[in-house]
Amino acid sequence: MLQTKKEKLEYYLNAFYSLGEKLNSQTPHTISLNYNKHKGHIIFACLIHGNETGTLPAILKCIKKLMNKEIHFGGKVSFLLGNIEAAKKGVRYLESDLNRCFGNNYVGKETQERKRALEIMPILKTADVFIDFHQTIMPSLKPFYIFEMNRESYFWARATGGATTLVTRKKGAQFSSAGMCSDEYVRSFQKVGLTLELGEQGFSHEAESLAFEVMKRALKYMDQIYLNNFSIEKLCKKNNDFEFLSITYREPFESPKKRLNEGFCNFHKISKNMVVGSDQLQNPLESPKEGYILFPKYPLRNQDGEAELPLPGEIYVLATPTTEHPLNWQQI
Ligand SMILES: [Zn+2]
Known part of the structure; x- marks a missing residue:
């Protein structure tokens, strides 16, 4: 085994x-x-x-x-x-x-x-x-x-x-x-x-x-x-x-203090203004729109709760359904 x-x-x-x-x-x-x-x-x-x-x-x-x-x-x-x-x-x-x-x-x-x-x-x-x-x-x-x-x-x-x-x-x-x-x-x-x-x-x-x-x-x-x-x-x-989705929002991971609430996985549905974590000042971090969460990041943190460096570019992104079939997009 x-x-x-x-x-x-x-x-x-x-x-x-x-x-x-x-x-x-x-x-x-x-x-x-x-x-x-x-x-x-x-x-x-x-x-x-x-x-x-x-x-x-x-x-x-x-x-x-x-x-x-x-x-x-x-x-x-x-x-x-x-x-x-x-x-x-x-x-x-x-x-x-x-x-x-x-x-x-x-x-x-x-x-x-x-x-x-x-x-x-x-x-x-x-x-x-x-x-x-x-x-x-x-x-x-x-x-x-x-x-x-x-x-x-x-x-x-x-x-x-x-x-x-x-x-x-x-x-x-x-x-x-x-x-x-x-x-x-x-x-x-x-x-x-x-x-x-x-x-x-x-x-x-x-x-x-x-x-x-x-x-x-x-x-x-x-x-x-x-x-x-x-x-x-x-x-x-x-x-x-397919169900076609596009990434329409990226939440920047600009501060090691910023964090997501535990438990998000890819494709969890998020509603507008839902509190998804806390920002660098420990204020609630709200989702700006409805969508599916993708690539949520949970880096290791030190005793002060700061994420280890280098920080990923985004702490999460949101994917939303495309408004038209992507074959109709120009220049594909
Ligand atoms: Zn990979």
Whole structure:
């Protein structure tokens, strides 16, 4: 029995590397399988944030089933593990957030994560479809996709399932001013890039089974598109459309004294003027509008109740339903 998180992680990483040794992949911490029946290349990633381990077992399962022919695929598929060093330490990142380190216009420090991004970028450049599995810091009432609106990526997300909610934004509104995310980087080449958030960080059966189903379906659709000229736009109609949300409010985390009330998880519904915490002067912190809370932050605090530094940019954000179908947004 694998008791601790650390033992589990070690077990899955060892399994990954022992399979990888035989396959001699060019990108470190990556396994590629090429069946050469068509040119399509799909990449699945996990551990871009080190402590989001929930989908690693699904990655292993998918590789094994491909290798023993329980899953058939005709193109090239790569499985990429993002931030191994952070994963081993059980943290999100070591020096900087890997998911803000992509792109050629990066202006941040030359951190370990930036070095890893530079290792990963060449293979991401060859992806036709890229699915990045993540998890949230706090529990979530449901899984969700989150990425900038883009026709093809939206069709792929809807086709592969895994979530019925898409948190999206208009093109050009970069997710973070710090640097590019992995999926943004892939979309910058007019390819498909998706981020799927599968519950609270850590190993879980739900994250594992959802990620596995998404990968299985995505591989099937790659074959149907690249071998049989199917259209992803048509394939996606098998599933109901998403509930579309956009982040319309960000509560700044400007003071270490500011805090959220305990117990919020992703998608808790918040009403206007609801007291959600206390501000830097310990006055009630009210929600300015109705919406669903996303990414609530509960950092460690010292004896004086001050949050440990560096503070995240926002203590929470609010997502609200989009007023129109995002396909109607201009320039997508
Ligand atoms: Zn993440």
